Amino acid sequence: KQEVTQIPAALSVPEGENLVLNCSFTDSAIYNLQWFRQDPGKGLTSLLLIQSSQREQTSGRLNASLDKSSGRSTLYIAASQPGDSATYLCAVGDAGANSKLTFGKGITLSVRP
């Protein structure tokens, strides 16, 4: 059974700092990996999707990497802003036919002005 871990559960940084959010998973037989953002009381917003054959994806100030063999992904946020404050969720896509996602519990990020 796939397990996804995100540590720490919460993180507080000053504005402008570059930061890395970590995600680890137990079963390397994945189809893809997706990073989401969730604001309080809201649904999930997709940030980046990495296919199992890819090593990284970039969008603006965000860069996500994937090391399937070691069961790790990182989300790099450059020059953090208060508006980046949210919960960041890592989700691993199952290699089976249904492609269901297994989620970590998320990292709650607070960027202080």
Next chain:
Amino acid sequence: GAGVSQSPSNKVTEKGKDVELRCDPISGHTALYWYRQSLGQGLEFLIYFQGNSAPDKSGLPSDRFSAERTGGSVSTLTIQRTQQEDSAVYLCASSINRGSGYTFGSGTRLTVV
């Protein structure tokens, strides 16, 4: 529509009553998923639809839960004889195919009193 639409956004119901939650996926998205997010818990997979069929119902927590999808589009999640532990945010997501990643709706917050 442009995104995944869920209704109602909030639902308060008395214990023992039945509820129906609706999901309208992005047009053309053949895959549809239901997840549940309980307070302090991660997202939990409930059911997967491909077209109108549900090849994976393994996440439904009890036989009080059922879901259907008609016309390859709208899906309804029904919870019969609701219990307080059913209180959660129910999220729906759709995907055009396995490799394209998920788009989530804003969810239905269900409170059973």
